[in-house]
Amino acid sequence: MQIIEQFTDVTAVSVVFNFLDVLLVWYVLYKVLTLIKGTKAVQLLKGIFVIIIAKIATDIFELATLDWLLQQVINFGFVAIVIIFQPEIRRALEQIGRGKLFTRTTSQQGEEQTRLIEAMKKSVSYMAKRRIGALISLEKETGLNEYIETGIKMNADISSELLINIFIPNTPLHDGAVVIQKDKVSAAACYLPLSESAFISKELGTRHRAALGLSEVTDAIVVIVSEETGAVSIAVDGKIDRNLTIDEFELKLRKLWFGPEQDSNLASKLSWGGNKNG
Incomplete structure (x- = not known):
């Protein structure tokens, strides 16, 4: 037994x-x-x-x-x-x-999230008003290293001043896309894959096609500022939201970058502020 x-x-x-x-x-x-x-x-x-x-x-x-x-x-x-x-x-x-094989991304909290969103909002607003073309891709789970290798590596802290200066016309880095990883501007002047979809509006140029192309093959968030009209757009999952106001841009970016909870928090703050002013 x-x-x-x-x-x-x-x-x-x-x-x-x-x-x-x-x-x-x-x-x-x-x-x-x-x-x-x-x-x-x-x-x-x-x-x-x-x-x-x-x-x-x-x-x-x-x-x-x-x-x-x-x-x-x-x-x-x-x-x-x-x-x-x-x-x-x-x-x-x-x-x-x-020791980072299985740690791809870490979400920033509180003040850091607010700082990153404000930097993006300020730079996009500045460039939209002056019709400065811009293409900014934000890495999520899918790695963007192969696109970073096509550009100029920077590894710089995100700031509105840096993003604006990158896209000023006739500067060495303005032609191409900026790639952001976590809280760093990893590279500028990067080449992104162009979308080959036959359903893209004919009025969209190369910058928008590149944004859609990257969003089709990765889960990246791609921000576009039109050089012709100054319109602000966001491409994600092969779809594009065009002609966003700055407040709409902030809400959508926060939701996509940091999650629905952050989006609802900001929406309630904006609503409270509007009622107060009203």
Whole structure:
């Protein structure tokens, strides 16, 4: 009986550890997919999936030549992946070294949130009144490092003065997009992917197409100030809200950047202020 009890205990422990093992594997896979979401690596995963399906099909239907060709692709694919995605692999290793592999973003609270929103509001209002074209992308969960690499790295604190000066015409950094990560202006003069949608209004130019293009492949918030009209717009999830007033811009940006709770708090403050003045 004692032997049977020991065997039962060992089996139960092994089941628990096996269950934890599976959970950890799924968690790591989920985090890796979160890290590469919206990057070139997603297309790589799609390609790998197609190759695996094709390899299974060649085995089933006994297509010897195609099976041999796919086997060569699989054999040398790992080396090709390392070469092609060397920048992404380097960044991942750097994050591991800093202990930041699984920590993508941290939400700023209280006064810091207010400071960031005020800086954005002040700079956008200034540029809209003077019809200074601007394109500002705010990183959320999807990494924007591949777009940062196309521009000039800055790693500067966010301020309205800095954002305004970047987009002043005929300056070295005004042509392109600014990328913001957390509370830093990470880079300026960055190139963003243009949307290829056939449903975009013909009156929208390259700046708006770039904003929509980035919002289609990432979860970034993209702020646009039109150089022709001074209109303020926000693009997110492949959709664009145009001709926003400054108050509407502030409410929407706060909601998208910091969550619905912050948006409702600000709305109640504005409502209270309006009643007081009325």
